[in-house]
Amino acid sequence: MGINMVFLGANLYMHLFIPVVSIFTFIFIEPKVDLKFKWNFFSMIPSGTYGTIYIICLTAFNDFGNIDGWDWYAFGTYGLGVGFIMLIGLNLVALGSSIGLYLLYKKVRKKEL
Numbered sequence: 001m002g003i004n005m006v007f008l009g010a011n012l013y014m015h016l017f018i019p020v021v022s023i024f025t026f027i028f029i030e031p032k033v034d035l036k037f038k039w040n041f042f043s044m045i046p047s048g049t050y051g052t053i054y055i056i057c058l059t060a061f062n063d064f065g066n067i068d069g070w071d072w073y074a075f076g077t078y079g080l081g082v083g084f085i086m087l088i089g090l091n092l093v094a095l096g097s098s099i100g101l102y103l104l105y106k107k108v109r110k111k112e113l
Contacts, residue, residue: 023101032109035102043098044091051087058083 006015054073063069064076071077075086 026101027105027108035105037099037102040095040098040102043094047090047094048087051090055080055083055087 005011054070054075057070058064058076059080061070063071064079065071065074073086075083
């Protein structure tokens with residue numbers, strides 16, 4: 001479907017506006033709290049769940065490479081192994097983003113409001 005579909009209509013709010021506003025309020029507006037580094041690992045729960053369900057559906061329906069079916073990202077075009085690599089990559093990106101936001105929060109929010 002391409003990158004254009006990600007930012008059309010309601011998807012514009014879901015994929016751009018809401019995440020940007022959420023990050024902004026987290027960094028600059030929310031009251032400062034003592035965040036623990038280990039909480040960053042919770043960021044992998046939604047992406048891991050999503051990726052696992054994606055791979056299960058892909059395998060159950062044997063729909064590899066069919067972007068009109070269950071393989072809407074076409075990760076299964078090159079086999080199930082690529083799907084697992086993408087699942088691991090997705091979780092690493094989620095963890096890296098979470099750690100980056102954590103460090104930015106710690107740097108910007110040095111004192112109480």
